[in-house]
Amino acid sequence: MANLIVDPRDQKFVLYEMLGIEELCKSPLYADFSRDMFDMALAEAEKFATTAILPALAEGDREGCRLEAGSVRVPKSFHRCIQIYREGGWGAMNVPAADDGQGFPHVIGLAAKEWFSHNTAFINYVTLTEGAAHLIEVYGTEAQKKKYLPKMHAAEWGGTMALTEAGAGSDVGNLKTKAVRQPDGTFRLQGTKVFITAGDSDLMENIIHPVLARIEGDPPGTGGISIFLVPKYLVNDDGTLGKRNDYTIGSIEEKMGLHGSATCTINLGDNGECYAELLGEERQGMKIMFQMMNGARIGVGVQGLSSASIAYLHALQYAKERLQGASLMEMKNPAAPRVPIIRHPDVRRMLIWMKAHTEGFRALLYFAALCVDRCNAAEDEAEKERYGGFLEILTPICKAYCSDMAFRVTETAIQVYGGYGYCAEYPVEQFLRDEKIASLYEGTNGIQALDLVGRKLGLRKGLYFMTLLGEMGATVAKYQAALPDLAPDVQAAVNTLAETAMLFAASGKAGKFLIPVANAYPFLMLMGQVVTAWLLLWEAGVAKEKLGMPDGGGPDKAFYEGKIATARYFIKHVLPEADAAAKAIKSEDLSMMEIADEAFAS
């Protein structure tokens, strides 16, 4: 393998052999594209990743960000990365051609991001810009679009998302930042935002912050929140930069990882002059910001995929090179030659566990991105709702399951390296440090689980969830004959998932609402495992078909056999954990609620 970032063979397998994304090119929206164009874009992404983004990873970690005279300085190597990013037009890859973008399908944009997102510290500067630009595309006035979008699409101006305050983390509705209405229709903000990623940098000449705040007199809670655009430099009518806006960067956080990413405290309006423009309608701030957050949650899933992928490929290479111990067959012979650790069953167990999870995340995230494209290209409302429904229900799984399990993949990589993995001289400990944040930002994974159980399962009276169950059942039926040892296990797990959701619904009706609330996280992980088993079964079914062809899979025979072995490992060794989780939930035990606060420790 030429690189240790992404397995390009698996990437192509998911895109073309499993998901058949060339079908998209039949839709008028993507008619100008072809597989060759997709492959070219991904080859460029690989080149960019291997020559600039990966080399900047360890350097960015060592150098970190500095706050000098109120301005953030990012690691030097990030300047080269952003230059290449701009020249390659990566920031406008998914922007429609009508808006001067390249108009690629989202699934190709996400596959490109998989190449980049192992360096989340860098990539956050540009993905937040793209998310903020997309908000303006959808909710901005024509004047706002004209003023901000061209520079943001070109990655010359940055963007952020500014929700969090010291007393308003998970509880966004508690925010205190105040917006004061001006006679000319603009606003002035006052308040302090904390933890704002890319809140300042010397990569961009201007930064446009979408900021949540409450207009004076509006009601408390999330329903009273509006969203504003707060530029670092005001923009004159002719597009040139005007005066510096009235906000300051109070500090940047010292963090466990992601050292190249500036996490800023922003003090808005110390002089009462922090200029802000309303985005969209008043008191619609949460609804509008949710659009950016949903995209960002998929992005956090991609961070997990990339972290898992780079960790797995490094561990695999190390396991092939590191000599330690003798073969199991020659344990008693002290003169036996030392073997690479990949020969040891326990190391192979760790590697196949990492491979199964990494490839499961890839299939899940690419499927989710394809749902966006299928929605955009849908010819009727039913198709739009079908794919939109998959996306709704799978977003918390993409965010929380992928980030939590990816963290464990990075941890397992350290285990494969042994003691060297714990040392900064080797790269894997950074992968773990950088990945941990993914379970926390964009809404903690506990909050994602509450969103799944409290809101998403019941959307359209459960229709989206039921449609997903049906889709999984259809895959099982399709591959029942080809994979008789695996398909029934997956169907049984799908049934368990359905029964557990029904138990939640019945508990809610019976007034036992603590059952779903206290078990939301185990349910999310259970669902993540069932969804992964479904996708890996689908992959194994495709691989089986390829092996059944006259050439027996040709030069890819080992690859296809590996797909089946990986699915089998997951279904036989990991999927049974879903049964255990369901059993625990069904017990209706609420000891976590019954234990008194003072009984947690004396």
Ligand SMILES: Cc1cc2nc3c(=O)[nH]c(=O)nc-3n(C[C@H](O)[C@H](O)[C@H](O)COP(=O)(O)OP(=O)(O)OC[C@H]3O[C@@H](n4cnc5c(N)ncnc54)[C@H](O)[C@@H]3O)c2cc1C
């Ligand atoms: C490096 C970094 C970058 C960030 N980037 C940004 C950014 O760009 N923009 C931005 O706006 N914010 C950003 N954040 C903030 C981040 O989104 C918050 O940290 C996160 O939402 C959690 O809020 P909190 O830290 O206040 O934790 P808390 O809300 O205090 O949560 C603490 C714990 O309690 C749990 N909890 C809280 N409320 C509930 C509840 N109702 N039910 C069940 N469990 C609950 C949580 O799940 C968590 O386990 C960033 C944070 C970090 C560390």
